[in-house]
Amino acid sequence: MWAIHFLANSSMNKQRYLVLVINHGVPENLLSSILDGCKGFFDLPEEEKQEFKGNHVLDPIRSGTSCNVSVEKAFYWRDFLKVFVHPVFYSPTKPAGLSEISLEYSQRVREVARGLLKGISESLGLEGSYIDKAQNLEQGKQIFVGNLYPTCPQPELAMGLPPHSDHGLLTLLIYNGIGGLQIQHEGKWVNVCALPNSFLVNTGDHLEILSNGRYKSVLHRAMVNNKATRISIAMAHGPSLDSVVSPAPELLVSSKGNEPAAYAGMKYKDYLEIQQSNKLDGKSCLDRVRIPAV
Numbered sequence: 001m002w003a004i005h006f007l008a009n010s011s012m013n014k015q016r017y018l019v020l021v022i023n024h025g026v027p028e029n030l031l032s033s034i035l036d037g038c039k040g041f042f043d044l045p046e047e048e049k050q051e052f053k054g055n056h057v058l059d060p061i062r063s064g065t066s067c068n069v070s071v072e073k074a075f076y077w078r079d080f081l082k083v084f085v086h087p088v089f090y091s092p093t094k095p096a097g098l099s100e101i102s103l104e105y106s107q108r109v110r111e112v113a114r115g116l117l118k119g120i121s122e123s124l125g126l127e128g129s130y131i132d133k134a135q136n137l138e139q140g141k142q143i144f145v146g147n148l149y150p151t152c153p154q155p156e157l158a159m160g161l162p163p164h165s166d167h168g169l170l171t172l173l174i175y176n177g178i179g180g181l182q183i184q185h186e187g188k189w190v191n192v193c194a195l196p197n198s199f200l201v202n203t204g205d206h207l208e209i210l211s212n213g214r215y216k217s218v219l220h221r222a223m224v225n226n227k228a229t230r231i232s233i234a235m236a237h238g239p240s241l242d243s244v245v246s247p248a249p250e251l252l253v254s255s256k257g258n259e260p261a262a263y264a265g266m267k268y269k270d271y272l273e274i275q276q277s278n279k280l281d282g283k284s285c286l287d288r289v290r291i292p293a294v
């Protein structure tokens with residue numbers, strides 16, 4: 001049986017932001033194997049990693065340094081590996097074994113994410129399968145993001161990842177026991193620590209859009225330190241690339257009358273492309289589709 005803990009629960013408006021899932025059924029050794037496999041990739045010689053560099057933000061395998069080297073002014077203290085793992089599974093061919101572990105990990109985590117989305121649909125007063133059907137999760141985009149934050153001699157001058165919210169519906173994150181993730185909660189940055197073998201779950205921009213703001217995407221950032229290398233794996237779960245995400249029409253009508261849509265619809269693929277091509281900057285991508293209240 002899963003257990004879900006709400007780590008940040010705004011007392012002001014009862015909006016829930018970030019949860020910790022334990023007893024999720026994904027074997028502990030699979031979590032450690034995928035973290036090891038990811039480290040194995042980052043440890044490859046530079047010229048071997050170059051093979052998996054990718055050119056375009058929608059290339060299925062991309063690796064590199066910083067966030068978006070073409071638009072980022074400051075260099076962030078981070079290497080990354082981004083791989084599309086569903087609906088078509090990709091993996092770098094090195095190091096040996098990574099592909100098999102990644103396939104199993106992706107499938108198991110996707111099941112957990114779909115289970116959570118069922119609960120979230122119900123919490124919105126919708127049928128459990130609502131989000132799954134409306135966003136065509138059978139063909140949903142799942143993206144593996146491995147992050148490596150090497151020890152940094154002057155951590156106060158650098159950052160791992162700048163403040164941002166994730167695209168998609170839910171991101172399930174694990175890390176190698178070294179802290180660094182912070183979320184913004186009631187205007188303050190707070191350190192987030194997960195229990196061993198748990199998933200940290202971030203709600204993404206598309207859950208905010210779909211729920212017409214009942215769920216808010218989590219603003220978060222990654223800090224670096226001068227003691228130990230940190231590795232995290234964020235698994236992003238989005239709708240199918242061709243789904244247009246807009247507020248669920250069922251949430252806009254109630255016995256109390258009509259509720260205005262707070263976000264304009266946009267195809268997930270277009271949103272992803274905009275978010276990934278620009279500098280990560282808070283919730284600026286979401287602001288593009290936000291409809292100001294009149």
Ligand SMILES: O=C(O)CCC(=O)C(=O)O
Binds near residue numbers: 161175
């Ligand atoms: O490394 C972390 O804890 C956060 C990673 C993250 O936010 C991301 O990959 O989008």
Ligand SMILES: [Fe+2]
Binds near residue numbers: 166
């Ligand atoms: Fe993130």
